[in-house]
Amino acid sequence: MGCSGSNATAPSPAIAPGAEALDARRVAERLVREYGESGVHPRVREVVPGFDGPFFQAGLAGYSDAAMRIIARRHGCPYCVTEALLDRTLLAGGRGFAKADLGELHDNVPGGEEDHPLAGQLMGSEPREMAAAALKLVEQGKRADREYRRLAYNGALAPGAEGHLRLPGGEQIGRGRWPKGQMAKGPNGSGGDDHSRADLSFAAIDVNLACPVKKIASKARGGHWLAEPEGAIRMLEAVREALPASVPTTVKLRRSFDDTPEMAEAFRRILDAAYEMGYAWATVHARTVEQKYVGPSRWDVLRQVVREARRRDPERVVFGSGDVWSAEDVFRMIGYTGVNAAAVARGCIGNPWVFRQARRIMAGEAPAAPSVQEQRAVLEEHFTLALAVNAGARRPEAYTGKTMRKFGIRFAEHHPRAEEVRRRFVGVCGLEDWRSVLEECYSSGPVAERGSVAGSLLDS
Numbered sequence: 001m002g003c004s005g006s007n008a009t010a011p012s013p014a015i016a017p018g019a020e021a022l023d024a025r026r027v028a029e030r031l032v033r034e035y036g037e038s039g040v041h042p043r044v045r046e047v048v049p050g051f052d053g054p055f056f057q058a059g060l061a062g063y064s065d066a067a068m069r070i071i072a073r074r075h076g077c078p079y080c081v082t083e084a085l086l087d088r089t090l091l092a093g094g095r096g097f098a099k100a101d102l103g104e105l106h107d108n109v110p111g112g113e114e115d116h117p118l119a120g121q122l123m124g125s126e127p128r129e130m131a132a133a134a135l136k137l138v139e140q141g142k143r144a145d146r147e148y149r150r151l152a153y154n155g156a157l158a159p160g161a162e163g164h165l166r167l168p169g170g171e172q173i174g175r176g177r178w179p180k181g182q183m184a185k186g187p188n189g190s191g192g193d194d195h196s197r198a199d200l201s202f203a204a205i206d207v208n209l210a211c212p213v214k215k216i217a218s219k220a221r222g223g224h225w226l227a228e229p230e231g232a233i234r235m236l237e238a239v240r241e242a243l244p245a246s247v248p249t250t251v252k253l254r255r256s257f258d259d260t261p262e263m264a265e266a267f268r269r270i271l272d273a274a275y276e277m278g279y280a281w282a283t284v285h286a287r288t289v290e291q292k293y294v295g296p297s298r299w300d301v302l303r304q305v306v307r308e309a310r311r312r313d314p315e316r317v318v319f320g321s322g323d324v325w326s327a328e329d330v331f332r333m334i335g336y337t338g339v340n341a342a343a344v345a346r347g348c349i350g351n352p353w354v355f356r357q358a359r360r361i362m363a364g365e366a367p368a369a370p371s372v373q374e375q376r377a378v379l380e381e382h383f384t385l386a387l388a389v390n391a392g393a394r395r396p397e398a399y400t401g402k403t404m405r406k407f408g409i410r411f412a413e414h415h416p417r418a419e420e421v422r423r424r425f426v427g428v429c430g431l432e433d434w435r436s437v438l439e440e441c442y443s444s445g446p447v448a449e450r451g452s453v454a455g456s457l458l459d460s
């Protein structure tokens, strides 16, 4: 079972009367007029230099590993969030705790220099463990696992080692360097305090108060904290207080635990407390925890959340999530609700072109669908990157073959013979099978657009 539970549904329209009539290009034009070319509120870029578009790739347990993130970035995604990682899993170095419903440790390691800016997402049940895990995430380039476990329970720190995306055999992969000028700045544009940004693995630490998967051993975690506002606030406080001021913190929440007025009030308290503590922004998934992923995301409620946040402080940054299935939806959500950026979640599985299309809309151009040749290049590229992410698995190729099936199925939706291609991907066991599907189903088709899928592995 993933963070999604077992009931992730097919696309459903958001509840937002009138949103469908909004013109995505008009919204994009307004953003450019208001905030300049990036269309991003200045506060966002101050907190995360390099976040230069009003959309990003959401955390997606079981999907959004470094391979998926790098593919998204190569198509114009400006910012990504890791899968939710359980604090205890991190403190235990990925060992000793059931983590079947959450991100695996190796999926949450930044995938080399290309995989920035990246938010590391954590969830947990104990404020102290969350605080220690947050420190471990930002410090993992310098500290040892064992010592972080000590920190959680005794309060000690010591030097250690880091991890990067490598192919089986050890070659580090990832292209393009993160511009030095951006790495050197702190969240307020200064040099930061005792941590320069060049040291950071993560641009921000994101606290998950959204995951609907049931609590374990009667302890709240994820979205279940929304029903226990005091505890949620303690978790947020512990993480904020543990980290140096130069490390931004953000929070992901559902719009409420359920639809009762009591829970709506609890949400408001938690959200308000997060901003008061200095959380840079909140991403609000406009479904309730109870709703899981069933039924529409309530953009009408999200709009109210944004209005209320801005009434308290006009500079509050709010991001939105839920029912963003296309590039046009990014701008419809922003236009309808007033959020500063839209999270692309299920809408970007097997569809990294959504980011390129959003960039085109920002530039006043018509979004283009991927050609079959472009699809082939990305499918090849994604498999290779996934192989690198899974280099530590016992049988990396077999494991990658299995995990890539679910991506293949979604990628197949773009193919003119979608159903046939989908069936072919279901049977994939390794790189050779994957390449046979590409050879047999993707070797002819419209000529690829020039300059797209920048520098794919097939070209290099």
Ligand SMILES: Cc1cc2nc3c(=O)[nH]c(=O)nc-3n(C[C@H](O)[C@H](O)[C@H](O)COP(=O)(O)O)c2cc1C
Pocket (backbone or CB within 6 Å): 002, 003, 004, 008, 058, 059, 060, 061, 062, 082, 083, 084, 103, 121, 208, 210, 252, 285, 293, 297, 321, 322, 323, 324, 325, 343, 344, 345, 346, 347
């Ligand atoms: C399979 C799956 C895994 C998810 N894992 C995470 C996660 O690890 N962290 C997180 O913040 N949200 C997670 N989410 C929630 C998404 O980020 C997003 O908020 C949600 O899917 C609503 O957006 P959508 O309707 O556009 O898909 C997950 C959702 C799904 C379907």
